[in-house]
Amino acid sequence: MDELSKKFLIGLVLTMAIIVILPIYAIRENKRHTAAAERYTEAAVERGAITFAQACASCHGIQGGGKIESTTFIGFPLNPEFREKAGLVIKLTEGDSYVIDQDESRKVIHRGRIGGDPTNTLSAAEKKLTVPNLNMPAWGVEDGGSLKEFTIEDVVALLQHWNQEAVDDALEHLPADQLAGLRAQAAAGKNR
Secondary structure, three states: OOHHHHHHHHHHHHHHHHHHHHHHHHHHHHHHHHHHHHHHHHHHHHHHHHHHHHHHHHHHOOOOOHHHHEOOOOOOOOOHHHHHHOOOOOOEOOOOOEOOOHHHHHHHHHHOEOOOOOOOOOOHHHHHHOOOOOOEOOOEHHHOOOEOHHHHHHHHHHHHOOOHHHHHHHHHOOOHHHHHHHHHHHHHOEOO
16 A cells, blocks of 8 residues: 555544544533533522522512512512412423513612502512512612622522522521521511
């Protein structure tokens, strides 16, 4: 076999190897990418749970049930279990996470919400849960609050993929007196 034939044969073998290996790599890369996205979402939900425990639980409840969880909480229910009890629309996806309007959630967390329904945009179920003249404060730094954009994104991830276990873990890391106060508040107006 002459030198040119050897080079041609080596080139052909390498080309065939690439043709076989590339699809295998593509399949594995897709699985790796999916797993990485799931890990990222899980981490964002855990960070969101920490922020929820620190900044949101005093109004929205230690289980995210708001006024449905206990009459002493003044916020809307965020946990899908309580949203369903309140008659608020819930749409489940394949991953057992419920669909929320992420843009609306971001906007409300950033800018806050005026109590009642001054723009007449709430559903009948939402109107039952509103407290007239009681406003949700703005939490975005740009709007005078203390939460940066990435922290708000983590809270939105929690709202999209509610994980009560992560919220419970975050609550356990609060100062003892704050946690005791939240638990007492929840027990005081428990809806049965």
